[in-house]
Amino acid sequence: MTPPSLRLFRTRAGLPALMAFCLALCSLPAFASSYWLDVLCRIGIATIGAMGLNILTGSTGQISLGNAAFLAVGAYATAALAGRFELPFVVVIPLSGAIAAVTGMLFGIPSLRLRGLYLAMATLAAHFIVIFIAVHWESVTGGVNGLAVPAPSLFGIELDDDRRLFLLILPLAVLLLLFARNLARTRPGRAFIAIRDQDIAAEVIGIDVFRYKLISFAVSSFYVGVAGSLLAYQARLISPENFPITLAIDYLAMIIVGGLGSVLGSVLGATFITVLPEALRVGSGSLSGRYPAMVELFASLKMGVFGLTIILSLAFQPQGMAARWHSSKIWRKVPAS
Amino acid sequence: MARLEVSAVSLRFGGVNALREVSFSVADGELVALIGPNGAGKTSLLNCISGVCRPQSGKVLIDGEDFTSLRPHQRARRGLARTFQNLGLFKGMTVLENLLVGRHTHQKSSVLAGGLWFGRGRREEQGQLEAVLAIIEFLELGDLRDRLVGTLAYGLQKRVELGRALSLEPRVLLLDEPMAGMNSGEKDQLARLIIEVNERRRTTIAMIEHDMGMVMNLSHRICVLDFGAKIADGTPEEIRNHPGVQAAYLGQKAH
Ligand SMILES: Nc1ncnc2c1ncn2[C@@H]1O[C@H](COP(=O)(O)OP(=O)(O)OP(=O)(O)O)[C@@H](O)[C@H]1O
Ligand SMILES: [Mg+2]
Numbered sequence: 001m002t003p004p005s006l007r008l009f010r011t012r013a014g015l016p017a018l019m020a021f022c023l024a025l026c027s028l029p030a031f032a033s034s035y036w037l038d039v040l041c042r043i044g045i046a047t048i049g050a051m052g053l054n055i056l057t058g059s060t061g062q063i064s065l066g067n068a069a070f071l072a073v074g075a076y077a078t079a080a081l082a083g084r085f086e087l088p089f090v091v092v093i094p095l096s097g098a099i100a101a102v103t104g105m106l107f108g109i110p111s112l113r114l115r116g117l118y119l120a121m122a123t124l125a126a127h128f129i130v131i132f133i134a135v136h137w138e139s140v141t142g143g144v145n146g147l148a149v150p151a152p153s154l155f156g157i158e159l160d161d162d163r164r165l166f167l168l169i170l171p172l173a174v175l176l177l178l179f180a181r182n183l184a185r186t187r188p189g190r191a192f193i194a195i196r197d198q199d200i201a202a203e204v205i206g207i208d209v210f211r212y213k214l215i216s217f218a219v220s221s222f223y224v225g226v227a228g229s230l231l232a233y234q235a236r237l238i239s240p241e242n243f244p245i246t247l248a249i250d251y252l253a254m255i256i257v258g259g260l261g262s263v264l265g266s267v268l269g270a271t272f273i274t275v276l277p278e279a280l281r282v283g284s285g286s287l288s289g290r291y292p293a294m295v296e297l298f299a300s301l302k303m304g305v306f307g308l309t310i311i312l313s314l315a316f317q318p319q320g321m322a323a324r325w326h327s328s329k330i331w332r333k334v335p336a337s
Numbered sequence: 338m339a340r341l342e343v344s345a346v347s348l349r350f351g352g353v354n355a356l357r358e359v360s361f362s363v364a365d366g367e368l369v370a371l372i373g374p375n376g377a378g379k380t381s382l383l384n385c386i387s388g389v390c391r392p393q394s395g396k397v398l399i400d401g402e403d404f405t406s407l408r409p410h411q412r413a414r415r416g417l418a419r420t421f422q423n424l425g426l427f428k429g430m431t432v433l434e435n436l437l438v439g440r441h442t443h444q445k446s447s448v449l450a451g452g453l454w455f456g457r458g459r460r461e462e463q464g465q466l467e468a469v470l471a472i473i474e475f476l477e478l479g480d481l482r483d484r485l486v487g488t489l490a491y492g493l494q495k496r497v498e499l500g501r502a503l504s505l506e507p508r509v510l511l512l513d514e515p516m517a518g519m520n521s522g523e524k525d526q527l528a529r530l531i532i533e534v535n536e537r538r539r540t541t542i543a544m545i546e547h548d549m550g551m552v553m554n555l556s557h558r559i560c561v562l563d564f565g566a567k568i569a570d571g572t573p574e575e576i577r578n579h580p581g582v583q584a585a586y587l588g589q590k591a592h
Binding site for chain 2: 003004005006008179180182183185186187188189190191193194196197198200201202203204205206207208209215219261
């Protein structure tokens with residue numbers, strides 16, 4: 001029998017649970033409002049991006065503040081490939097991911113020398129370089145005015161609203177998550193974790209640490225680039241404003257709150273960080289409706305509650321939501337295979 | 338030709354001479370112990386052999402091949418494995434996964450093969466699993482297979498680390514105080530396992546150990562370091578009666 005750490009799902013209930021969950025999600029577009037469909041699509045995109053960052057930061061232990069930049073690279077690549085060259089999305093999405101992967105690998109080179117906060121600073125520099133290029137290379141990026149992105153189409157059907165787009169995002173997210181889980185239980189994923197836990201021992205046992213750090217940057221940025229590509233397809237108009245440094249920090253929050261190195265954690269964290277501001281908006285919106293004089297107060301409260309929620313979730317589940325989920329009693333009652 | 342040959346290796350850290358022109362060799366199938374007082378340079382010597390440190394001068398050869406300028410992972414790929422004095426385990430992994438990392442150099446799966454799983458990735462993983470399970474059984478770690486290594490007692494962690502090194506199927510195995518922190522029962526058990534690795538698997542071993550009783554019983558030959566220089570090299574019998582060695586140890590006790 002396969003040891004638990006090497007299984008695709010921890011328990012036998014994992015696969016049916018995933019299938020039921022996906023089926024339920026597939027049926028959502030039929031009755032969700034367009035507002036929540038937009039949120040749903042953004043959750044899917046954030047999940048892919050968070051999974052990517054989690055491979056780099058959670059599994060390999062390389063802190064990166066460059067993920068908004070890699071999202072931008074994926075998004076601009078999509079705008080160029082789909083807009084200027086009119087390529088179909090089945091080509092555009094992987095190609096955008098690949099372009100982001102190459103960029104990520106380049107900006108990962110400092111990781112061969114730098115660790116921790118120093119690496120965070122180097123990737124922060126990467127962020128500002130990419131945004132600088134996006135603002136100033138106007139002939140390609142459209143500068144501050146941005147670029148329009150055509151709707152993705154499949155056999156003549158345009159995926160031009162969130163309802164249809166979601167049916168592209170969902171399977172893509174599921175495939176990329178399964179890929180990430182497979183990675184974690186095979187040779188390359190073990191090499192990542194070995195580097196995170198003990199880089200000298202990793203090297204001594206035969207792992208080319210330089211090489212695997214760059215591979216991790218590439219794989220991670222591929223995911224983030226795919227997320228950027230989908231973001232461009234959803235937004236239909238992208239400009240440097242779509243990629244503020246706070247977005248990079250949101251992504252870090254997702255993987256920390258969700259669970260470092262965990263696939264499930266990426267999903268939970270992405271969902272939580274995407275839904276929280278929406279829930280606060282709905283909440284403060286209804287309150288301001290009742291007390292119109294206090295609109296501004298509620299707006300600023302929102303940021304405070306956002307921060308507070310993250311701090312509390314870290315205080316009470318420092319291992320992330322995924323760990324809490326795995327150790328919850330409900331879960332234990334499902335028979336482990 | 339010696340299996341492992343260290344010739345005139347010198348290593349300095351600033352003003353500290355950790356190793357001064359140390360030469361030493363281990364024959365195929367031999368089990369050699371490295372001893373010496375604290376700070377004598379024993380770990381530094383293993384660091385130079387495994388590539389963790391680059392000596393300022395001198396050479397390291399295995400089966401005649403010059404290892405001196407190879408990076409640590411390249412040495413591992415050529416059949417060199419070691420354990421660490423202060424443990425170098427991957428804390429976020431289970432016992433099994435730690436040992437599987439030891440198979441890294443025997444595997445080929447890239448990111449694509451691993452991530453897609455079906456086909457080569459899966460076949461390869463299953464082959465490695467069998468190899469590693471055999472070692473887990475040999476080291477009597479079966480019950481702990483799926484435990485995170487960080488949750489194990491120190492002596493058990495030492496054994497897991499030995500298992501990880503064995504998973505590499507090394508030609509030369511370097512052990513840095515494998516028995517530190519163990520009680521005498523655990524030491525006896527580990528000694529039995531080390532002898533078995535050396536005799537049955539014909540693995541060449543260089544081992545640092547402070548427990549003199551164990552060293553005298555286990556090793557074919559003993560090499561003594563003091564203040565970074567080799568002061569003696571011979572059979573356990575010769576070392577026991579070597580005046581310089583006694584002085585070095587007595588000198589240390591006087592501190
Ligand atoms: N990375 C390092 N930087 C600076 N000095 C070092 C370093 N590693 C070792 N040394 C110094 O080199 C000398 C030899 O140390 P080494 O660890 O090789 O001794 P050892 O024989 O293994 O001792 P012990 O029995 O205590 O493990 C010591 O003086 C030590 O302080
Ligand atoms: Mg030492």
